[in-house]
Amino acid sequence: MNTYVADLHIHTVLSPCGDLEMSPGNIVEKAAEKGLDIIAVTDHNHCGHARLSRELGAGLGIWVVYGAEINTREEVHCLTFFDTDEQLSIFQQELERNYVKIPNDTSLFGHQIIVDEQEQIVEEIKHSLYPGLKWSIGEAAEVVHKLGGLFVPAHVDRAGNGLFSQLGILPEDLEADAVEIWRRTTREAAKNEYPELKQYTLIQNSDAHFLEDIGRSGNRYTMKARNFNELRMALRGEKGRTVLEL
C-alpha cells in the first residue's frame, strides 16, 4: 500500500466565487508546491475545467480527479467524482438538462470563466451556476452512480448548504460513498454531534477558492495506486484501503 495526500474539493475561476487567479495551471502548480499527490477540481454545477486540470496536473505528477460540486434542489452541496472523459461528458450533458437558468450578474456573483493553458478566456458561462439543480439529492446520487461516479455530500455539518442544515437529519436511503465534514472540525467532534455519520468514511478538504488555501485541509489516502477504483475503495473503506486524518 502507498500513502497519498489528497485535497478533493477545489474551485477554479469557473465557480462564481472562485478567485480570478484560480486557473487550472496555477492550481496544479500550487498543489505541487504543497506536496499534494491527488486533487479534485470541483466547480459549482460545472465540469468545464476538469480536463485541462488533469492534463496540466499530470505534467507535475499530480493526479486530478474529475468532478463538480453540485447543488441539489434542496440546496445541499455534494461532491461528485468521475473517472473517464466519457463519464465527464455525459454528466455535463445531464447538468445542462437540469439547470434552473438564471442569468449570472457578474457584479454581484463574480465571473464564470473557462480558460485555456495560456489562461486565455475560452468561454464564459452566462447562466448562474449558483442555484440548485432540478435534481433532488437522491436523484443526483442515482445519476452519478449510474455513470460509475462517486457521490460525497459536502461539508455536511456546515451552517450553509450542508446536508444537516438543509435536511435536518441524514436521509435513511442516502447513497453516499463517503461524507465530507467541514475542514474546521474533527472526525471525533462530527461523530459526537451526528452519531449517524459513524457508518461513513469522513473526509476533509480545503474547499479552496483562493490559491493560498489549496491543501489547507485534506487527508492521507492509503491505497495501492492512484486510480479511480482505488479511490472508490478508499472512500468506501474496502479491502484495506483507508482515509486517514492529516
Added chain:
Amino acid sequence: MTTEEIVRELELKIFTGGELASRELSGGYVSDLLSDVMGHAKEGEVWITLQSHANVVAIASLKELAAILLVKGIEPDGAVVEKAREEGVTILGTNEDTYTITGKLFLLLNKE
C-alpha cells in the same frame, strides 16, 4: 381552528392524512431549512414550506406538527406520500406562494 377548517377556508389540497383533519391547530411555522424547523417549530403547528424531500415527513412526525403545507403547487412524490401515511403525517398543498398563503393563514387563525 382545525386542519379541516383551514383546508376548506384556504381551498387546500389534501395529499395525505385527511382522516386526521379534525385536529386543533396551535399556529403555524414557515421555514425551508429543516434543521431550523427541528429546532423551532412547535407541536400542533402547520409547517409551510417548499421542501418536499422525504425528511419533511420525519421532522413533522418528530415535532408532532399538525400538517405540512407545500406551496407553489409542489407535490410530494410517491415515496414521500407512502412514508407520510406510515407515519400518520398530514400533507397539504396550495398553488399560492409562501408569502400569500402565510398571510391568509395568519389572518384566519387570528380572527376573533
